Amino acid sequence: MRKSILFLNLLAVLSLVVACGPTPTPEVIEVEKEVVVEKEVPVTVEVEKVVEVEKVVEVTAEPVEAPTAEYVRDEALYTTGTAWAPPSDWNPVTNWNYATGVIGLLYETLFLYDPLANEMIPWLAESGEWVDADTYEVKIREGMAWSDGQPITAADVKFTFELGEQFAGVPYSSLWDWLDSIEQVDDYTLQFQFSDPLYHQWSRQLYMVAIVPMHLWEDRTEEEVTAGANENPVGSGAYLYETHGEDRMVWVKNPDWWATELLGLTPAPTRIIDLVNRSNNVSLGMLLQGNIDWSNNFLPGIKDLVTGGYGIEAYYPDPPYMLSANTACLWLNLTKPPMDDPAFRKALAFSIDVSQIVDVVYGGIVQASNPVGLLPSEGWLQYLDEDLVAEYGFSYDSDQARALLADGGYVDTDGDGFVEAPDGSPIELSVIVPFGWTDWMESINVIARSAQAVGINVETEFPDFGGYQDQLYGGTFDMAINNFGSGLSNTPWTYYDWLFRSPIRDQMTNGNFGRYDNQKVFDLVVELDKTPLDDKAAMQEVMSALQEIQLQELPVIPLWYNGAWFQAHTGVWGNYPSAVEGAPKYFPVFWNNYVQFGFLLAITELEPAEAE
Numbered sequence: 001m002r003k004s005i006l007f008l009n010l011l012a013v014l015s016l017v018v019a020c021g022p023t024p025t026p027e028v029i030e031v032e033k034e035v036v037v038e039k040e041v042p043v044t045v046e047v048e049k050v051v052e053v054e055k056v057v058e059v060t061a062e063p064v065e066a067p068t069a070e071y072v073r074d075e076a077l078y079t080t081g082t083a084w085a086p087p088s089d090w091n092p093v094t095n096w097n098y099a100t101g102v103i104g105l106l107y108e109t110l111f112l113y114d115p116l117a118n119e120m121i122p123w124l125a126e127s128g129e130w131v132d133a134d135t136y137e138v139k140i141r142e143g144m145a146w147s148d149g150q151p152i153t154a155a156d157v158k159f160t161f162e163l164g165e166q167f168a169g170v171p172y173s174s175l176w177d178w179l180d181s182i183e184q185v186d187d188y189t190l191q192f193q194f195s196d197p198l199y200h201q202w203s204r205q206l207y208m209v210a211i212v213p214m215h216l217w218e219d220r221t222e223e224e225v226t227a228g229a230n231e232n233p234v235g236s237g238a239y240l241y242e243t244h245g246e247d248r249m250v251w252v253k254n255p256d257w258w259a260t261e262l263l264g265l266t267p268a269p270t271r272i273i274d275l276v277n278r279s280n281n282v283s284l285g286m287l288l289q290g291n292i293d294w295s296n297n298f299l300p301g302i303k304d305l306v307t308g309g310y311g312i313e314a315y316y317p318d319p320p321y322m323l324s325a326n327t328a329c330l331w332l333n334l335t336k337p338p339m340d341d342p343a344f345r346k347a348l349a350f351s352i353d354v355s356q357i358v359d360v361v362y363g364g365i366v367q368a369s370n371p372v373g374l375l376p377s378e379g380w381l382q383y384l385d386e387d388l389v390a391e392y393g394f395s396y397d398s399d400q401a402r403a404l405l406a407d408g409g410y411v412d413t414d415g416d417g418f419v420e421a422p423d424g425s426p427i428e429l430s431v432i433v434p435f436g437w438t439d440w441m442e443s444i445n446v447i448a449r450s451a452q453a454v455g456i457n458v459e460t461e462f463p464d465f466g467g468y469q470d471q472l473y474g475g476t477f478d479m480a481i482n483n484f485g486s487g488l489s490n491t492p493w494t495y496y497d498w499l500f501r502s503p504i505r506d507q508m509t510n511g512n513f514g515r516y517d518n519q520k521v522f523d524l525v526v527e528l529d530k531t532p533l534d535d536k537a538a539m540q541e542v543m544s545a546l547q548e549i550q551l552q553e554l555p556v557i558p559l560w561y562n563g564a565w566f567q568a569h570t571g572v573w574g575n576y577p578s579a580v581e582g583a584p585k586y587f588p589v590f591w592n593n594y595v596q597f598g599f600l601l602a603i604t605e606l607e608p609a610e611a612e
Contacts, residue, residue, distance in 0.1 A: 074572055074608055077269035080283050081296025081565065082591045083276045087249040090241060091230035092210035093163065095171055095593065099249045100274045104595025106235035106251070107210035110138060110157070112596045113490045115587050118378035120203070120490065124152065124211055124236065126188075130532070136192040136202065137185075144258035146213045148234045152258075154190045158182045159214035161192075169226035172209055175201070198529040200493035207490070207596045211236065238267050238600060249274045268573070268606040274590070287312065290571035296589050298439065298565045302365050311570045315588055316579045319364040322563030323587065325594075327373040327486040327495070328440075330431070330447065330557040331472070332479055334514045338421050339429075339478070343408035345554040349394040351401035351454045352447055354559050361442045366560050371395075372547050373486065373495065373558030380492045382536075383543040392551035401454040410455075418457040428457050431479040432471060435462035440481050443559075447479075473509050483562055485511045488587075488597070491533065496525050496546055499556060516555035521546065564589050575607040 079100075087099035092107040103109070110125040122128070126141045144152040161182060164173040178198055183191045194202075216234055217225065233241050238259065239251035251272040259265045277283060277297065284299050286292040288310055299305070302321045305312040314321040330352070332339040339345065354368045367376065371393035374380045405411075409422030421427055431447055433440035444460050451458040458479070463471065471477040485498030501511035502522040508515065528542045566588040568576040577588040577598070584605045586598030 071271055071273070075270035077272050077294060077573060077603065077606070078275060078286075078292045079272060079294045079296070079590050080275045080277055080286075080292050081589075083249065083274060086246045086276055087244045087274075089229050090233040091228055092212060092235075093170055093225055094227065095208075095210075098592065099244065100590060100592055101239065101249065101251055101272065101595065102233075103210045103592070104237070104600055105239040105272065106233055106237045106241065107212065108236050109207045109210055109596055111206045112598075112600070113207045115377050115379060115488050115490075115597055116585050118490070120206065123207075124157070125206075128206065131191070134194045134197055136194070136197075138190045138192070140188040140190070141258070141262060142188055143262055144236060145256065146234050146236055147240055147254055147256070148213075148216075149256075150213065150215055152211070152213075152236055153187045154184050155187075156214045157211055158184050158190055159218065160209065160211045163212075163217075163225060167222045167225055169222065172205060175205065196530075199532050200491045200529045203490055203533055204494065208593070238265075239272060242271070247276045247278075265601075265604045267600070267603045269603060272603070287567060287569055290569050293569050293571075293573050294576075294588075294590065295567045295569075296565050296591055297567075298563075299567055300363060302567070303363065305567065313568045313570060313576055313578065315564070315566050315577060320367050320563065321365050322565060324367060324375050324377070324561035325488055325564035325589070326483045326562050327369050327375060327558050328443070328481055328483045328560050328562050329373060329486065329499075330479060330559055331477075331482055331513045332556065333475060333477055334516055334555060335475060336478060337425075338410070338427060339514070341408065342553045343404060344410065345557070346394065347401045347404035347408065347410070347454070348451060348456060349554055349557045350397045350404060351456065352450045352557070352559065353396045355396065356446045356450075357443045357560055361439060361446065362560075362563075366563050369558040369560050371558065372550055373499075373556075374492055375486075375488055375495075375561060377488060379490055380495070383492055383540055385540075385544045385547050388544060388547050388551055392548070394554075396450075398450075398454050405455065412455055417455065418452075419455040426457070428459075429478045430459050430461045431481070432461045432463060432468055432477055433481050434465040434468040436465075444481060472513050473507050475506075475508065475513070475515055477513075480513065481559075482513060488564075488594075492543065493525070493528050496528065499550075500525050500546075514555055516553075518549070518553075518555075521549055524549075564594075570609055572609050573606050574609045575605055577602045 082100040089097045090099055090102050090106070092098060092103050095103065108124050110123060110128065112121040112123050114121055124140060124144065126139045128136065128138045131137045138157065140152065140154050140157060146152060161175070164170045165176045167173065178194055178196045180193045180195045183193065185191060213234055220228070236258065238254055238257045240254050242250045242252040244250060253267060253270050275292065280297050280299060283292060283295055283297045287295050287299070302314055303319070306314050306317065306321065315323050332345060334340050358364065358366055358368050370384060371389055372384065374384050405419055410419040412418060413420045413424060419427060431444045433444050441462055448458045448460050468480070472480050472482060486495055498511035500516060500521050501508065504512065504515050504517055524542055524546050528539065528546070531538045531542060533539070564587065575584060577584050577586040584602055586602040587594070588599070588602060589597065590599045
């Protein structure tokens with residue numbers, strides 16, 4: 001079966017034939033483990049310039065076989081958007097490689113976080129509170145059981161967190177630098193005693209650390225805990241492992257899930273079948289054919305899909321169609337001139353026409369960032385200091401960029417159209433993104449043209465992902481786009497910890513790629529972490545201090561918000577999350593480390609599609 005899409009702009013069409021930009025997680029935990037990111041190997045497409053006019057183009061979605069028809073179709077939810085390789089790991093402790101749904105569907109956390117309402121939702125925990133400045137008390141729900149029938153108690157929670165104390169390879173082991181002990185008060189009550197509580201880090205762990213059954217894990221070795229595949233997993237969640245294959249992970253509903261009795265929740269699909277991505281255009285074809293119900297892939301031409309009668313929904317019925325998931329920033333290597341000059345950095349920021357990225361490269365499905373990069377979410381945007389933005393912020397203004405260059409001593413002394421540095425030396429810079437990430441590739445083409453238009457000599461380079469990673473982490477790049485640690489969370493501290501990660505090392509694998517060295521800023525990030533989340537006035541004071549330095553010195557330039565890509569086919573299921581009045585309001589993403597943001601609750605409200 002073939003189906004055509006009409007009137008996609010030329011850039012969108014080109015994006016269909018290659019793998020696009022990443023859907024990174026918000027993880028900011030450092031672990032001693034090499035992370036391999038797999039991307040679809042793209043075909044070579046040459047694009048000389050961003051096309052600003054729409055062209056009538058017919059695109060044929062790649063024909064694909066329908067998913068194996070061994071399941072009752074109206075009882076199965078087919079998903080895609082996270083996995084680019086066959087599932088092989090069901091270990092919730094090794095949180096960088098597990099099959100989609102291991103945390104959220106199979107294993108669960110003490111709390112969930114709803115970013116739309118900015119609320120922590122008690123989950124395995126019935127409640128949690130700071131009983132004094134150094135003690136956090138958790139009460140576990142009574143009446144819960146593991147899928148093997150054994151009861152879930154406070155002992156399981158205590159054991160899970162103490163794995164971090166026992167084994168350095170556990171991602172949350174650094175928690176024990178400031179956590180003294182865990183006292184089990186009774187079968188369902190724990191008290192966490194902190195020596196120097198870091199409130200923001202702790203709040204995040206409450207919905208990121210998956211609880212494991214002590215009776216099955218207590219005899220495991222360090223290698224089994226930190227590197228084992230955890231085959232035949234036993235969890236607490238709404239779904240059980242059923243099977244997996246080269247192209248899919250199959251979850252089947254847990255008939256004894258505790259939340260059905262205790263919370264009145266029942267997931268609608270009997271099975272969730274998460275398909276391995278072969279390419280984005282294959283996913284597009286399967287979505288149009290109704291063989292995928294819920295897609296979290298980047299798919300271009302959303303306006304045409306949503307309004308063209310294809311039975312496709314996005315979160316918003318109008319632009320930008322998508323919620324925002326993370327901030328794409330232009331990182332500048334501050335160890336190299338002229339990027340070490342704040343005046344040059346500000347001129348560069350004023351030179352970039354972000355509207356061309358938003359409207360042309362992405363076709364209006366992303367939003368331009370504010371000048372500090374805080375996501376447009378309830379939990380983050382409340383701390384944006386509008387007065388500071390008005391005083392020190394930037395927006396596209398090529399005349400202002402030229403004036404700032406001139407004022408800083410950057411002039412074209414040899415008449416080649418490009419400015420030289422104040423000492424007369426030539427400026428020849430490159431900006432990099434991984435080859436094949438076509439939305440980012442076109443975005444830096446815009447950045448380079450914008451810079452060249454005001455006299456800054458910037459060229460684009462597209463190394464493979466390994467080369468990009470080596471330059472970024474090793475500090476040999478000039479400029480680069482990255483968003484890996486800017487993802488949504490319950491606290492903007494995670495964003496600032498990524499921007500200003502310290503100490504500076506030879507390899508900066510988790511932020512501060514530009515090597516911005518400012519002890520005052522580092523101290524402010526720690527101060528923010530030590531500020532209770534309910535003390536909003538104190539948080540605002542620290543956040544404003546950070547934003548003032550950030551806007552004055554511009555060590556990194558936020559540009560746009562990458563979308564929480566979500567497209568749903570309405571042929572089998574309905575009542576998807578949506579901004580439309582009366583629809584469920586959940587963050588509609590089934591990426592790893594995002595399931596706790598609303599996907600599980602969303603599938604409890606899915607309904608069979610209305611018969612036509």
